[in-house]
Amino acid sequence: MTAREIVTRIQQQLASQKINWRAETVDTFKAGDPETPIAGIATTGMATFGVLKRAAKAKRNFVITHEPTFYNHQDQTTALAQDPTYEAKQRFIKENQLVVWRFHDHAHALRPDPLVAGSARALGWTAYASTTEPRIYNVPPTTLGALAADIARRLKGRGIRVAGDPAMKVARVALGPGYGVPPLTATFDVAVGGEASESGGNSEYLADAAASGQPKGVILLGHMLSEDFGMFEVGEWLRGFLPDVPVEWIPAGEPFS
Amino acid sequence: MRMTRRAFVQAAAAPMLVAPQQAPPPLVELTIAHLVGRIRAAVGPWREKTIDGFKAGDPSVALSGVAVTVAARLENLRRAASAGCNLVITQEPVFYGANDEPANRASDAVYLAKKAYIDQAKLVVWRFSDHWSTRQPDPRVVAIADALGWKDGPGNDNIYRVPETSLSSLMALVSKRLGLRGGMRTVGPPDLRVRTVLVSPGTTDLASTVARLKGADVVLAGEPREWEVVPYVLDAREAGAAKALISVGRIVSEEPGMRACAAWIRTLAPGLRVEALPVSDPFWNAAS
Numbered sequence: 001m002t003a004r005e006i007v008t009r010i011q012q013q014l015a016s017q018k019i020n021w022r023a024e025t026v027d028t029f030k031a032g033d034p035e036t037p038i039a040g041i042a043t044t045g046m047a048t049f050g051v052l053k054r055a056a057k058a059k060r061n062f063v064i065t066h067e068p069t070f071y072n073h074q075d076q077t078t079a080l081a082q083d084p085t086y087e088a089k090q091r092f093i094k095e096n097q098l099v100v101w102r103f104h105d106h107a108h109a110l111r112p113d114p115l116v117a118g119s120a121r122a123l124g125w126t127a128y129a130s131t132t133e134p135r136i137y138n139v140p141p142t143t144l145g146a147l148a149a150d151i152a153r154r155l156k157g158r159g160i161r162v163a164g165d166p167a168m169k170v171a172r173v174a175l176g177p178g179y180g181v182p183p184l185t186a187t188f189d190v191a192v193g194g195e196a197s198e199s200g201g202n203s204e205y206l207a208d209a210a211a212s213g214q215p216k217g218v219i220l221l222g223h224m225l226s227e228d229f230g231m232f233e234v235g236e237w238l239r240g241f242l243p244d245v246p247v248e249w250i251p252a253g254e255p256f257s
Numbered sequence: 258m259r260m261t262r263r264a265f266v267q268a269a270a271a272p273m274l275v276a277p278q279q280a281p282p283p284l285v286e287l288t289i290a291h292l293v294g295r296i297r298a299a300v301g302p303w304r305e306k307t308i309d310g311f312k313a314g315d316p317s318v319a320l321s322g323v324a325v326t327v328a329a330r331l332e333n334l335r336r337a338a339s340a341g342c343n344l345v346i347t348q349e350p351v352f353y354g355a356n357d358e359p360a361n362r363a364s365d366a367v368y369l370a371k372k373a374y375i376d377q378a379k380l381v382v383w384r385f386s387d388h389w390s391t392r393q394p395d396p397r398v399v400a401i402a403d404a405l406g407w408k409d410g411p412g413n414d415n416i417y418r419v420p421e422t423s424l425s426s427l428m429a430l431v432s433k434r435l436g437l438r439g440g441m442r443t444v445g446p447p448d449l450r451v452r453t454v455l456v457s458p459g460t461t462d463l464a465s466t467v468a469r470l471k472g473a474d475v476v477l478a479g480e481p482r483e484w485e486v487v488p489y490v491l492d493a494r495e496a497g498a499a500k501a502l503i504s505v506g507r508i509v510s511e512e513p514g515m516r517a518c519a520a521w522i523r524t525l526a527p528g529l530r531v532e533a534l535p536v537s538d539p540f541w542n543a544a545s
Contacts, residue, residue: 048488049495071463071489083467085489088496148543159442160543186366195483197460198507200350200357203539204330205367211331212370219543222442223483255483255491256442256504 001245003062003099004034006041013241014106025105030069031090032099038062040246043235045228047100048252049089056096060248063100064238066107066115066231067178067223075102107234114237115177115230119221122229123154123192125175135182137173144168144190144217151192155225159256163206164190164217177226181218184209190217194226224252287526289344289381290316292323295525300388307387312350312357313372314381320344322530325519327511329382331371333534338378340532346522348386348515349508357384389518390459390511396521397458397514401477404434404513407454415465416455416473424449424501427475435509439542444490445501451475458510461486475501479510509538 007029011021030047040060044051047065055063068075070086080086093100107114116135120126130136139147145166152160170189174182181193184205196202202218209216228251235247293316297303322344324337329347337345345351352359352368362368375382390397398415402408410417422430425447432441453473457466461478463485470476470493481487481504490502512535519533 046484046488049492053495067484067488071467071485071492073484079464080467085493085496085498089492152543158544161439161442161540162543163539163541166541183362185362197480198349198539199355199480200353203508204328204350205353205362207328207330207332207539208371209367211335212367214367220540223487252488255444255487257444257446 001038002035003029003032003038003101006038006062006242006245007034007101009242010103010106010238014109017110019106019109022105026068026073026075027102027105028075030065030075030100030102031093032097034099034101036061036097036099038099038245040248041235041238041242042248042250043103043231043238044250044252045224045231046252048255049085049092051250051252052089052092052096052098052100054250056092056098058248058250060246060250061096061098063098063250064103064231064234065100066102066104066227066234068102069100103234107230110237113177113230114233115227116175118228118230118233119175119177119192119226121233123151123175125173135174135176136188137175138171139173141169141171144170144219147173147190147217148219151219151221155221157221157225157254159222159254160225161220162217163203165210165215168215168217170217177230178223181220184216184218186214189215190219192219192221192226194221194223196220222254222256225254228252287320287529288317289314289320289383292320292344292526292529293383296385296522297388299525300392304387308350308356309384309387312347312352312382312384313375314343314379316381316383318343318379318381320529322532323519323522323526324532324534325515325522326534326536327508327515328536330536331374333536334371334374334378334380334382336534337532338380340530342530342532343378343380345380345382346385346518347382348384348389348511348518350384351382385518389514395458395514396517397511398456400513400517401435401456401458401510403517405430406434411456414455414469414472415457416453416469418452419454422451423447424451424475424503427451427454428503431477431503431505435505435513436537437505437509438538438540439545440506440509440538440540442504443502444487445475445494449474449499449501451501457481458514459507461504463489466490470500474499475503478502478504480504480507506538506540508536512536
């Protein structure tokens with residue numbers, strides 16, 4: 001089966017789950033020849049150079065990535081044309097007959113969103129999901145400090161950043177992967193997500209809420225620690241309708257040392 | 258809030274710090290709008306499209322003092338009021354959105370409390386971000402270099418030549434001088450040799466990083482996106498380049514620049530009370 005044939009199968013499966021293919025989407029081939037015969041699939045949060053090397057070694061020459069391959073949301077490469085890092089990555093893809101395809105918009109359209117479900121599973125929160133409110137998890141009452149320590153231990157995160165009073169009480173948590181950290185409101189205690197801008201938003205709201213006597217917390221896992229696990233879920237979903245193609249999860253991992 | 262007679266006399270009697278050919282400040286009551294007019298005239302051409310401008314309060318009132326901060330959080334608004342400053346100049350938004358629109362927080366208690374405080378304390382909030390951060394050389398870059406003791410730079414590319422060091426020693430220096438808690442994150446090995454540093458506060462964008470990192474060992478970043486500059490540096494390392502990234506967070510990266518902004522505003526209105534209100538690293542690390 002070629003990479004293009006696999007993508008057609010994915011589109012058919014999405015249609016059977018009532019998810020129509022969007023006219024405008026970043027879910028396109030990013031590198032390599034779509035007509036390449038595929039030995040195996042690697043799913044990953046991001047097709048970093050390191051992930052591509054591991055995929056080639058494992059003979060998973062079709063890399064399905066959630067985030068960009070070339071460092072910007074649209075994977076525009078004009079400005080990178082003479083760049084040695086970009087050139088080395090493209091050369092490696094060609095030499096190893098890899099194909100890279102992005103699965104972002106339509107992955108988030110699946111229900112449940114595998115990117116949320118994957119993080120919840122990695123955090124051990126699946127059973128705490130609210131049945132009525134999307135993205136809300138009613139965790140056993142704890143403190144922000146204890147919750148953060150538990151998360152760091154489960155995800156083995158070195159660079160997980162937390163804002164808020166470690167002693168604050170926590171029972172209701174909102175979980176949003178990637179750049180979709182849920183905006184803090186009065187209705188929950190802590191927002192957990194990937195990455196966010198400190199320009200206004202939750203950063204400012206948290207400080208203002210604390211100053212007016214309403215403690216809030218934010219836990220930023222980092223983009224990959226919040227979406228790699230979702231691409232494991234996507235791999236399981238692919239296995240369901242692509243029984244003849246080996247599927248392996250190759251997480252990009254936390255970039256920070 | 259009116260300027261007291263004593264403050265007014267002090268302001269009028271203060272020594273001149275401006276060039277002698279410039280006219281002395283007029284001996285009439287200075288309003289907030291007057292001071293902002295002076296800042297706008299001094300900073301250069303005003304953009305048609307900008308996020309800079311008044312976000313709250315009535316600028317026609319007499320100016321009692323200026324509080325300059327990277328983020329006009331409720332805590333800093335209170336500090337400004339108790340220091341006798343009725344103008345708050347902020348780099349980052351005061352109302353949660355990039356355009357200072359509270360959006361779906363418009364009926365939220367936290368927003369309403371902040372708005373009520375501003376009204377009750379008769380504060381005026383003016384945002385000063387676009388025009389401040391596009392001055393040349395970038396005052397945010399120069400202020401970070403000053404805090405780190407670097408003299409040889411920035412040139413046109415915001416790169417500094419620094420006394421040769423290792424990545425781990427550079428991290429320790431940055432952490433100490435910029436007052437980091439858990440906000441620092443690094444890509445690259447601790448023993449990497451460092452002679453040149455690209456200083457890129459705020460949103461550390463991909464285009465300038467790709468163009469400039471060729472001439473530097475490390476990019477000292479504010480808020481690099483984790484699908485842009487972060488994997489670019491990671492991949493550069495994987496491709497064999499001895500590069501590294503230190504990310505300190507947006508607020509920490511802009512903090513020295515706003516202290517410099519306070520000092521600059523002092524030169525525009527000698528004798529005026531100008532306070533720099535700090536915002537510290539909001540983050541701690543989950544694993545420690």
